[in-house]
Amino acid sequence: MAQEGTPVSRRLSTVKNIIIVLSGKGGVGKSSVSTQLALNLHASSPTARVGILDVDLTGPSIPRMLGVDGQGVHQSSDGWVPVYADGSAARLACMSVGFLLKNKGDSVVWRGPKKNGMIRQFLSDVRWGDLDYLVIDTPPGTSDEHLSLLEHMAPIHSRLSAVIVTTPQAVALMDAMKCLSFTRAVNLPVLGLIENMSGYVCPCCGEISNVFSTGGGEEMARKEGLTFLGSLPVDTELVTLLDGGSPEGGESGELVTRYPDTPSAKLFKGILDVILRRLAEAPSS
Amino acid sequence: MIAVQPPADVPNPLSIPVNAPEHCPGTESELAGKSDACNGCANQETCASNIPKGPDPALPLITERMSNVKRKILVLSGKGGVGKSTFTAQLGWAFAADDRTQVGIMDVDICGPSIPTILGIANEQVHSSSSGWSPVFVQDNFAVMSVGFMLPSSRDAVMWRGPKKNGLISQFLKDVDWGDLDYLVVDTPPGTSDEHLSIVQYLKESGIDGAVVITTPQEVALQDVRREINFCRKVGIKVLGLVENMSGFVCPSCKTESQIFKPSTGGAAQLAKDMGVELLGAVPLDPRIGKSADYGVSFLDEYPDSPASTAYLDIIDRIKEKLGD
Numbered sequence: 284m285a286q287e288g289t290p291v292s293r294r295l296s297t298v299k300n301i302i303i304v305l306s307g308k309g310g311v312g313k314s315s316v317s318t319q320l321a322l323n324l325h326a327s328s329p330t331a332r333v334g335i336l337d338v339d340l341t342g343p344s345i346p347r348m349l350g351v352d353g354q355g356v357h358q359s360s361d362g363w364v365p366v367y368a369d370g371s372a373a374r375l376a377c378m379s380v381g382f383l384l385k386n387k388g389d390s391v392v393w394r395g396p397k398k399n400g401m402i403r404q405f406l407s408d409v410r411w412g413d414l415d416y417l418v419i420d421t422p423p424g425t426s427d428e429h430l431s432l433l434e435h436m437a438p439i440h441s442r443l444s445a446v447i448v449t450t451p452q453a454v455a456l457m458d459a460m461k462c463l464s465f466t467r468a469v470n471l472p473v474l475g476l477i478e479n480m481s482g483y484v485c486p487c488c489g490e491i492s493n494v495f496s497t498g499g500g501e502e503m504a505r506k507e508g509l510t511f512l513g514s515l516p517v518d519t520e521l522v523t524l525l526d527g528g529s530p531e532g533g534e535s536g537e538l539v540t541r542y543p544d545t546p547s548a549k550l551f552k553g554i555l556d557v558i559l560r561r562l563a564e565a566p567s568s
Numbered sequence: 569m570i571a572v573q574p575p576a577d578v579p580n581p582l583s584i585p586v587n588a589p590e591h592c593p594g595t596e597s598e599l600a601g602k603s604d605a606c607n608g609c610a611n612q613e614t615c616a617s618n619i620p621k622g623p624d625p626a627l628p629l630i631t632e633r634m635s636n637v638k639r640k641i642l643v644l645s646g647k648g649g650v651g652k653s654t655f656t657a658q659l660g661w662a663f664a665a666d667d668r669t670q671v672g673i674m675d676v677d678i679c680g681p682s683i684p685t686i687l688g689i690a691n692e693q694v695h696s697s698s699s700g701w702s703p704v705f706v707q708d709n710f711a712v713m714s715v716g717f718m719l720p721s722s723r724d725a726v727m728w729r730g731p732k733k734n735g736l737i738s739q740f741l742k743d744v745d746w747g748d749l750d751y752l753v754v755d756t757p758p759g760t761s762d763e764h765l766s767i768v769q770y771l772k773e774s775g776i777d778g779a780v781v782i783t784t785p786q787e788v789a790l791q792d793v794r795r796e797i798n799f800c801r802k803v804g805i806k807v808l809g810l811v812e813n814m815s816g817f818v819c820p821s822c823k824t825e826s827q828i829f830k831p832s833t834g835g836a837a838q839l840a841k842d843m844g845v846e847l848l849g850a851v852p853l854d855p856r857i858g859k860s861a862d863y864g865v866s867f868l869d870e871y872p873d874s875p876a877s878t879a880y881l882d883i884i885d886r887i888k889e890k891l892g893d
Contacts (some may be wrong), residue, residue, distance in 0.1 A: 309648010341759035390795035395730030424679030
């Protein structure tokens with residue numbers, strides 16, 4: 284390997300840990316888990332600096348979830364300036380193709396090579412600065428975006444790890460299994476598995492319904508020798524909070540203060556503890 | 569008789585050789601033959617020459633094969649996990665309920681094929697014959713093709729970039745012995761990328777009768793669906809209408825309906841109005857739908873009296889009406 288490294292490895296040399304959030308299936312909550320992971324990492328220490336990169340190019344959801352919908356990216360002499368979701372504290376940086384679109388309805392209709400180029404730019408041209416953690420949210424599947432990500436980050440492979448998200452039903456578990464095969468094929472260490480949408484508490488009577496069945500994620504983790512990080516029920520408060528977008532004339536940063544009050548936040552703390560422990564265990568480069 | 573090339577072997581998706589280099593910009597690209605990656609590629613000269621690129625040689629074969637298909641319907645959604653495959657399956661079952669109707673489902677979600685599981689044919693395989701690859705039959709009048717039938721094990725991941733996915737989609741259209749079909753329903757992966765562009769391109773000449781767009785009520789999903797409808801407009805596909813899935817949940821214990829995915833921006837109804845497309849209907853969230861999909865049985869047959877079945881059937885009737893059938 285060249286001593287100078289690639290533009291990507293040079294840019295990401297100031298990033299300590301990179302966590303890629305994966306799932307074979309769409310709509311299982313990758314983006315919501317990525318957002319929660321970033322928020323929890325951000326809250327884990329008063330000085331933690333966290334970045335979140337959305338490489339879902341044809342369906343970017345992160346800007347909406349972080350409440351920074353409609354903001355733009357600025358160019359500086361040292362690269363693109365990410366959007367900060369926590370206002371002036373600037374400890375929670377975010378980058379997504381959503382910031383580059385003029386209208387929210389604009390569709391990005393790109394084939395592989397263009398997506399590849401965009402991802403390379405995201406990795407090499409964004410001025411992240413010093414980061415303790417970079418969370419990368421991916422689109423469903425195991426295709427161009429995923430291969431490009433790993434290819435570009437090959438020089439810093441030792442700092443990469445993955446979290447797999449699934450929902451409990453068999454159809455989703457099958458895709459999660461494919462995703463796990465993918466991580467094995469590319470030699471990407473998996474920190475663990477999260478089961479999302481595991482049960483729904485009726486707001487009227489408190490009865491728990493297993494909307495998408497339950498327990499499948501834990502079972503799969505056990506069979507495959509993965510760490511089971513925990514299960515998250517459907518939390519309408521969280522759905523509403525993440526779906527709400529930026530409040531009227533509100534300031535960005537509201538999410539950071541409101542998120543800890545959701546039921547999911549308490550559950551996610553437990554998940555975060557395991558993730559941090561697993562990160563500490565991993566042999567550092 | 570259909571003119572068929574020598575019977576193509578059913579490929580093993582994990583071992584198809586790549587004829588193009590890793591960073592191939594694509595033969596249609598302006599950089600074709602000129603990018604760094606092209607140096608040394610066997611096709612560089614052809615790509616770099618200024619001879620206008622001829623149409624894909626597969627196109628006439630596809631058009632011929634598709635001439636026996638009356639209606640071609642795409643099921644789309646920008647967002648994943650909103651129920652595209654489940655809806656596709658119900659559509660298939662509902663059409664096939666009449667045994668004079670010949671139905672085909674083509675699953676172009678290469679990286680996450682769910683159709684085989686949902687239809688209960690996950691362990692089937694594709695066989696090749698002189699007239700092409702035989703699809704897998706759910707029942708006599710209901711044929712299915714998916715990459716899921718070609719994998720040695722359901723655990724295997726298909727790690728393909730665009731050009732290989734496109735190649736397989738073109739083969740699904742030209743090499744599968746679909747026979748005479750009344751309906752071909754195409755289930756797509758989330759997003760607006762290679763698979764979508766390819767299917768539209770390949771079926772351009774044969775004509776796509778329309779697209780059904782699926783969404784869930786929350787804004788995060790609607791955002792992506794708005795993009796998908798714009799995509800349809802860009803490429804000139806008629807949107808038959810919008811279906812709102814997972815719309816409200818009736819607690820089995822207290823029978824109160826609540827909104828799991830709140831329509832914070834007016835849900836599909838508002839989107840339909842804004843975009844000028846028809847809202848075909850809303851299907852409530854019923855845990856038994858997911859369960860039926862996991863077990864590979866038809867929800868419509870198992871629970872014909874549920875509100876979700878009624879909603880599905882109304883939507884399907886409306887689709888038929890819009891198609892003029």
